[in-house]
Amino acid sequence: MAGQRQPIALVQAKGKKHLTKAEIAEREQTEVKAPSDRVTPPSYLTATQKKAFRKTVKELRAIDLISNLDVEALARLVIAQEKYREVTETIAKQPLMVTAAYDTGKKDAEGYPIMAEHEVVNSQVERLAIIQDRYFKQCRQGAADFGLTVSSRCRLIIPKAPEAPKTNKFKDKFA
Template sequence: MGRKAQPIALQLLKGNKNRLTKQEIEHRQSIEEKLKPKKDAVKPPVWLNDVAKKEFKRIAKELMELDLITNVDINALAAYCDAYSDYVECTKIIQDEGLMVEYTNKAAETNKVPHPLLTKKKQLHEQMKSLATEFGLTPSSRAKLAMPKLDEKPKSEEERMFGDAL
């Protein structure tokens, strides 16, 4: 399976491995600009609860400043914020009830078992983590965006002398 297509700006940050000419780069930039979705309606969906809406507004503000969010990204960000809200709720319940809860089995024996919401909390954490990387919300995902990939093969004499002009 092939790699995901990347915006031209990201390709250039990573070092123009495809050896695109200036004309090809300008052509791609103009096409991407035409295809870029609007960002005039980045608002939290009505179905989010108050905690999720607050988180949506906080993250959307940061992403808008970086020009990383558009109208078509709203549902993905809302899914992250919804998972965040559920994660916070699970955490509060576990804090109130404790990590271990009493469980009575069919034989009428009472035992201490790990709180059932710990499993749900772990699932929500994984969901948040996968969505967070899509938006560059983790340090490692931002580092991947910023770090150019190094060419493994040495440059020829002509490439060293003339660079991208070839």
């Protein structure tokens, strides 16, 4: 089964496949390279989101890994990151455990139910943790798509072409 098609620059850098100049030129012409001249934050982002967007774009441009087609995906990543932070801060303000009263099933002398208390997990924290997990997964997937995680960067690294072997200056003198 054939592997995923790789850019010609990567194939050349690996040095494992011999291609003629004509094959290289043909591959370069057929590769899709999206322009990156209009990578600007969408208007629906807030000021802080636009700042985060521009910061990320600056980093992605340095490694030539963003194009005009990526604007919406990056905007979604920035929004998910901000929402994740908001939910995390809200959870931090909530107590994990709360005291809840429950009916013991017994009655006092006047016929009223006897209540007791015990600690239970705060249901608000539970719901917020589910939302936090969803935002975390969105952030992780978006970051992986843009090479912003360690494992995704490892897949993006283009190997250096092997250096030519050093010549032995004494070889010709004693041969």
